[in-house]
Amino acid sequence: xxxxxxxxxxxxxxxxxxxxxxxMSAEEITAFAAEFDPQPMHxxxxxxxxxxxxxxxxxxxxxxxxxxxxxxxxxxxGSTSEGSPGVDLMEWRRPxxxxxxxxxxxxxxxxxxxxxxxxxxxxxxxxxxxNQRGELVAVCEYINMMRLAAKGADHAHG
Amino acid sequence: xxxAELYPFGETIDIGSLTFTAEDIVRxxxxxxxxxxxxxxxxxxxxxxxxxxxxxxxxxxxxxxxxxxxWMGECRRLAAKGIAPPKLGPSPGFTKLSWLKPVFAGDTITxxxxxxxxxxxxxxxxxxxxxxxxxxxxQNGEPVVRFESTVLEFV
Numbered sequence: 001x002x003x004x005x006x007x008x009x010x011x012x013x014x015x016x017x018x019x020x021x022x023x024m025s026a027e028e029i030t031a032f033a034a035e036f037d038p039q040p041m042h043x044x045x046x047x048x049x050x051x052x053x054x055x056x057x058x059x060x061x062x063x064x065x066x067x068x069x070x071x072x073x074x075x076x077x078g079s080t081s082e083g084s085p086g087v088d089l090m091e092w093r094r095p096x097x098x099x100x101x102x103x104x105x106x107x108x109x110x111x112x113x114x115x116x117x118x119x120x121x122x123x124x125x126x127x128x129x130x131n132q133r134g135e136l137v138a139v140c141e142y143i144n145m146m147r148l149a150a151k152g153a154d155h156a157h158g
Numbered sequence: 159x160x161x162a163e164l165y166p167f168g169e170t171i172d173i174g175s176l177t178f179t180a181e182d183i184v185r186x187x188x189x190x191x192x193x194x195x196x197x198x199x200x201x202x203x204x205x206x207x208x209x210x211x212x213x214x215x216x217x218x219x220x221x222x223x224x225x226x227x228x229w230m231g232e233c234r235r236l237a238a239k240g241i242a243p244p245k246l247g248p249s250p251g252f253t254k255l256s257w258l259k260p261v262f263a264g265d266t267i268t269x270x271x272x273x274x275x276x277x278x279x280x281x282x283x284x285x286x287x288x289x290x291x292x293x294x295x296x297q298n299g300e301p302v303v304r305f306e307s308t309v310l311e312f313v
Contacts, residue, residue, distance in 0.1 A: 035223065036220075036222050037226060052247055052248060060248070060249060061219040061222050065190040065213075065215045068191045068213065068215050069189070069192075072192060081193060082195075082206040083206065084214055085256065086255050086257050087214075087255040088253065088255075089251065090251045090252050090255065092248070092249065092250055095248075145206065
């Protein structure tokens with residue numbers, strides 16, 4: 001597809017991509033929670049303060065979805081990504097509170113060509129999401145499928 | 159009462175269903191996962207998935223969307239029987255999440271939960287760690303998502 005520059009070959013082990021910073025607003029935290037995880041500590045400041053999380057806190061699923069967007073901006077956009085078969089682990093290490101500014105990076109752990117689909121590479125990645133104090137708030141190890149460069153099948157996909 | 163006293167280990171409970179419309183799929187993808195196969199039917203046809211399908215994070219958040227009302231219902235049901243519901247806390251995360259099949263526009267996913275274990279937290283005697291197997295299957299009974307989660311319980 002036009003504009004695709006990064007292919008499987010661009011993901012050797014150790015390659016690192018930095019995340020753009022992103023501040024989590026109370027509005028987006030409660031909007032996500034209202035749709036997917038309407039527990040009091042994700043919906044209401046006072047309830048959040050009274051909880052073990054210590055403030056209006058993003059649902060872990062929201063933090064995960066925001067991490068996905070950071071991955072998209074960091075390296076998936078403009079790549080030959082064909083999605084993911086799964087996630088080995090997702091750790092919600094610390095609460096993400098309204099007003100927190102998230103950043104971090106991801107790094108290639110290992111990469112190999114698929115045995116069953118030789119035009120597809122299997123890239124295993126680790127993402128670390130940090131807050132404005134540099135504390136780790138989320139860790140994720142997952143797989144990203146990436147098409148290889150310069151194969152006939154690639155051209156056929158246009 | 160404790161989770162493990164109320165729910166037998168290994169017993170799977172359906173917690174609800176969610177239909178993924180094309181509009182919902184595209185809306186979630188625009189916010190969080192704007193890859194072409196989650197945004198556009200024509201582009202999705204050229205990709206490995208073959209048709210417009212939900213972000214895996216959308217499919218996964220759908221489990222939580224069903225679990226919260228299920229659990230609120232359970233708490234009401236137990237309270238009505240005079241049983242103090244287990245006090246569940248936040249989850250520290252999950253492992254072994256597999257997106258087994260794409261969730262396509264129009265699919266209805268039925269989610270389930272299975273309690274698999276419960277143990278005391280070594281550092282805090284007033285807390286337990288429960289482990290769950292969680293899953294979703296489509297309207298044809300095909301598994302689409304599975305993951306293992308841990309949830310804190312206050313005792």
